[in-house]
Amino acid sequence: QVQLVESGGGLVQAGESLRLSCAASGTIAGVNAMGWYRQAPGKQRELVAVITNGGSANYADSVKGRFTISRDNSVNTVYLEMNSLKPEDTAVYYCKFSRAWYLGDYWGQGTQVTVSS
Numbered sequence: 001q002v003q004l005v006e007s008g009g010g011l012v013q014a015g016e017s018l019r020l021s022c023a024a025s026g027t028i029a030g031v032n033a034m035g036w037y038r039q040a041p042g043k044q045r046e047l048v049a050v051i052t053n054g055g056s057a058n059y060a061d062s063v064k065g066r067f068t069i070s071r072d073n074s075v076n077t078v079y080l081e082m083n084s085l086k087p088e089d090t091a092v093y094y095c096k097f098s099r100a101w102y103l104g105d106y107w108g109q110g111t112q113v114t115v116s117s
Contacts, residue, residue, distance in 0.1 A: 002026040002106070004095055009111030016115075017083045022095030022108050024076035033098040034071050034078035038091035038113075045094070049080060062088075085115045 008020040020036065035050035049069035051057045057069050068081040078095055095108040 002028055004097060004106050004108035006093070006095055006108040006111040009093060009113045011114045011116065012085055014086055014115055014117050016085055017081070018085065018113060020080040020082070020093055020095075020111060020113075022078045024097065024106070027076065028097055028099075028106055030099040030103045031097045032100070034069075035096045035098065036069060036078070036080045037094045037096060038089075039094070039110075040088075040091040043091075048093070050098075051078065082113070085113075087115045087117045089113060090115050 003025045004022050005025060006020060006022045008018060010018060012018055033050050033052045036048040037045050038048050039045040047060055048063055049057060049059045049067055051069045051071050059067060066084045071078045091113060092110040093113050094110045097106040099105055
């Protein structure tokens with residue numbers, strides 16, 4: 001069964017950078033977008049960034065100008081470059097490969113990002 005494997009999380013200080021990666025262990029048919037979500041303790045999961053097959057990207061207002069999402073279709077991988085990190089960016093980050101509703105989406109297992117002040 002194909003899985004999404006995330007890496008790159010960790011503990012950093014405010015102002016530093018991290019790069020998250022999410023790689024599919026195999027080919028997933030019907031993917032129309034790839035995205036990153038995050039969930040902080042006691043809060044709902046929220047969209048951070050999404051990139052379509054055509055390369056169009058959208059970001060949450062809270063990360064615009066600091067985070068960049070990209071994808072490499074040749075290796076079925078999506079990335080999230082996070083710069084100027086803030087303590088409020090602390091959360092578990094999840095990647096998602098979105099497909100049509102009748103196919104179902106794929107989610108990664110989550111990776112912890114902790115930003116200290």
